[in-house]
Amino acid sequence: MTTTTAAIRATGLSKVYGSGAARVIALDGIEVRVRRGAFTAIMGPSGSGKSTLLHCLAGLDAPTGGTIWVGDTKITGLSDDELTDLRRDRIGFVFQAFNLVPTLTAAENITLPLDLAGRRPDPQLLDRVVGALGLGHRLDHRPSQLSGGQQQRVACARALITGPDVVFADEPTGALDSRTSRELLGFLRDSVDEAGQTVVMVTHDPVAAVYADRVLLLADGRIVDEVQAPTAETVLDRLKSLERAGA
Numbered sequence: 001m002t003t004t005t006a007a008i009r010a011t012g013l014s015k016v017y018g019s020g021a022a023r024v025i026a027l028d029g030i031e032v033r034v035r036r037g038a039f040t041a042i043m044g045p046s047g048s049g050k051s052t053l054l055h056c057l058a059g060l061d062a063p064t065g066g067t068i069w070v071g072d073t074k075i076t077g078l079s080d081d082e083l084t085d086l087r088r089d090r091i092g093f094v095f096q097a098f099n100l101v102p103t104l105t106a107a108e109n110i111t112l113p114l115d116l117a118g119r120r121p122d123p124q125l126l127d128r129v130v131g132a133l134g135l136g137h138r139l140d141h142r143p144s145q146l147s148g149g150q151q152q153r154v155a156c157a158r159a160l161i162t163g164p165d166v167v168f169a170d171e172p173t174g175a176l177d178s179r180t181s182r183e184l185l186g187f188l189r190d191s192v193d194e195a196g197q198t199v200v201m202v203t204h205d206p207v208a209a210v211y212a213d214r215v216l217l218l219a220d221g222r223i224v225d226e227v228q229a230p231t232a233e234t235v236l237d238r239l240k241s242l243e244r245a246g247a
């Protein structure tokens with residue numbers, strides 16, 4: 001794969017739920033390119049299609065129309081088994097709910113994706129991720145013995161441990177207090193700056209979006225605006241004008 005290939009590319013992307021009176025056009029002709037080694041945030045009013053877009057780009061949900069590439073791989077049209085392999089081998093996920101396995105220790109949760117794939121952890125990557133997240137002294141704890149922030153750090157470590165092409169995060173700080181949120185976002189930012197990780201994050205929070213290089217703004221299933229090198233003020237202004245336009 002060449003470095004000029006986008007990490008993610010989608011064209012003519014649409015997603016329609018339901019039919020008849022219940023028909024909802026969640027995505028309506030999305031064109032998007034996500035640069036490798038960049039941190040991209042997706043924002044927009046409630047119901048604008050943020051989660052649907054994230055789930056389609058990550059191969060978790062099938063679009064109704066359009067084409068998506070992850071690197072050089074066209075993922076639209078892959079079989080369910082091929083998509084499962086792609087998600088396991090090349091994608092990392094962080095959700096608002098931490099989705100840890102309660103019976104496993106933090107260490108076992110972190111290496112779970114590798115265990116499932118029959119792969120061994122890269123010791124250097126494991127050390128770097130665990131060290132950077134400050135989890136070293138918590139590795140033997142089960143999720144119930146960890147704070148919310150610690151649980152989300154374990155989820156984040158689990159997403160990064162496979163060295164994925166892209167980490168997708170859906171409201172990763174939604175359940176965290178502001179200090180813990182800043183730590184987690186700072187860690188995602190460092191993974192971009194220091195390890196060239198590609199991160200795509202849905203968030204409602206303009207302060208979280210500031211950690212991104214670029215913010216895509218969605219309204220009614222379309223990308224209607226974008227902000228480069230965002231500040232909380234510019235993002236808040238654009239969001240407010242979108243909400244006024246939709247009101």
Ligand SMILES: Nc1ncnc2c1ncn2[C@@H]1O[C@H](COP(=O)(O)OP(=O)(O)OP(=O)(O)O)[C@@H](O)[C@H]1O
Binds near residue numbers: 026044045051
């Ligand atoms: N499984 C589904 N069945 C029917 N409609 C759905 C489904 N999932 C999402 N929708 C609809 O698609 C549209 C986009 O939803 P989506 O969850 O992507 O928006 P969002 O921008 O992430 O919203 P929020 O910020 O409130 O989480 C909404 O109108 C929603 O009601």
